[in-house]
Amino acid sequence: METKVILIEEEKISREAVGEAGKIIKNGGLVAFPTETVYGLGGNALDEKASEKIYRAKGRPSDNPLIVHICRIEDMYSIVKEVPEAAKKLADAFWPGPLTMILEKNEKIPYATTGGLDTVAVRMPAHKAALAFIDAAGGYVAAPSANRSGKPSPTLARYVMEDMDGRIDMIIDGGGNRIGLESTIVDLTEEVPLILRPGYITQEMLEKVLGRVETDRAVMQGDGGQAPKAPGMKYRHYSPEGELTIISGSEEKVVEEINRRSAEMKKRGEKVGIIGTDRTAAFYKGASVKSAGSREEEGSIARTLYRILREFDDEGITVIYSESFEEPAGGGIGQAIMNRLLKAAGYRIERI
Numbered sequence: 001m002e003t004k005v006i007l008i009e010e011e012k013i014s015r016e017a018v019g020e021a022g023k024i025i026k027n028g029g030l031v032a033f034p035t036e037t038v039y040g041l042g043g044n045a046l047d048e049k050a051s052e053k054i055y056r057a058k059g060r061p062s063d064n065p066l067i068v069h070i071c072r073i074e075d076m077y078s079i080v081k082e083v084p085e086a087a088k089k090l091a092d093a094f095w096p097g098p099l100t101m102i103l104e105k106n107e108k109i110p111y112a113t114t115g116g117l118d119t120v121a122v123r124m125p126a127h128k129a130a131l132a133f134i135d136a137a138g139g140y141v142a143a144p145s146a147n148r149s150g151k152p153s154p155t156l157a158r159y160v161m162e163d164m165d166g167r168i169d170m171i172i173d174g175g176g177n178r179i180g181l182e183s184t185i186v187d188l189t190e191e192v193p194l195i196l197r198p199g200y201i202t203q204e205m206l207e208k209v210l211g212r213v214e215t216d217r218a219v220m221q222g223d224g225g226q227a228p229k230a231p232g233m234k235y236r237h238y239s240p241e242g243e244l245t246i247i248s249g250s251e252e253k254v255v256e257e258i259n260r261r262s263a264e265m266k267k268r269g270e271k272v273g274i275i276g277t278d279r280t281a282a283f284y285k286g287a288s289v290k291s292a293g294s295r296e297e298e299g300s301i302a303r304t305l306y307r308i309l310r311e312f313d314d315e316g317i318t319v320i321y322s323e324s325f326e327e328p329a330g331g332g333i334g335q336a337i338m339n340r341l342l343k344a345a346g347y348r349i350e351r352i
Contacts, residue, residue, distance in 0.1 A: 022136025034174030040143030
């Protein structure tokens with residue numbers, strides 16, 4: 001299969017190009033497309049064969065649910081048994097935007113799309129090209145991130161091409177993603193709304209709309225053994241080729257420890273990569289050092305994390321050390337950053 005790449009600017013959308021991409025979806029094909037979070041790998045959410053194609057293209061376990069992307073809030077009503085008041089409030093507050101809601105599905109959504117579950121994950125992205133594409137595709141596009149399963153999610157079209165060339169029909173190149181981390185996922189089928197994956201929409205933001213909201217403890221501690229109700233809950237995710245270890249502690253001690261370990265690994269013939277910040281990057285020596293951004297502006301770290309992991313892969317880095325970006329549970333987007341970093345490290349974190 002030849003994978004075609006088309007360029008669509010968010011502020012200058014080509015109806016012809018969007019129509020071509022939408023036709024591929026209607027015909028059962030796959031199209032990668034940009035959102036405000038990361039690039040998604042889209043297929044017709046109402047076609048079980050298309051969902052099966054997504055799993056094959058990614059090398060993704062079939063019990064790992066897909067997110068159904070819509071382009072109008074009212075379209076949510078067509079694919080779920082009922083829309084609870086909490087969902088209405090969250091849609092009004094955060095859609096279009098980086099929030100996914102889990103609801104009880106109806107018969108319109110096949111089990112191949114939901115990983116065999118009676119629930120469906122639904123989101124309306126805040127990206128004009130994505131919304132135009134979803135509309136042209138028929139209104140219901142199932143889409144996980146557009147990477148091979150387990151690898152860091154792509155925030156640039158070239159990384160989609162790296163993983164998906166020859167596996168899918170088309171890639172819509174919309175430039176870089178504004179947020180850089182996947183959407184927040186909140187389960188509204190529980191008695192108390194439960195965050196299954198943290199993201200840009202934080203627990204505090206959700207609580208301002210709904211009142212009490214809880215976070216699944218597996219978010220920061222790893223898989224609890226349950227069937228995955230949302231993407232990224234069960235399997236290895238976001239991982240670079242090199243072995244990643246997070247070092248947590250005071251800034252001075254972390255820099256000293258990472259430099260010590262880096263020198264030791266280099267003597268063993270390893271290629272070392274280090275993730276620091278704007279403030280600390282200059283203190284690291286003898287390795288490929290990359291700044292994730294500023295701790296004072298967490299959004300900069302979210303936007304760069306996956307790109308850095310991908311760049312280390314491009315460089316053939318075999319061992320990676322990263323500073324920790326921990327903060328109190330329920331805090332800002334730092335919780336989402338740490339969730340992705342911990343998963344990328346296989347929860348390998350050392351406190352000094």
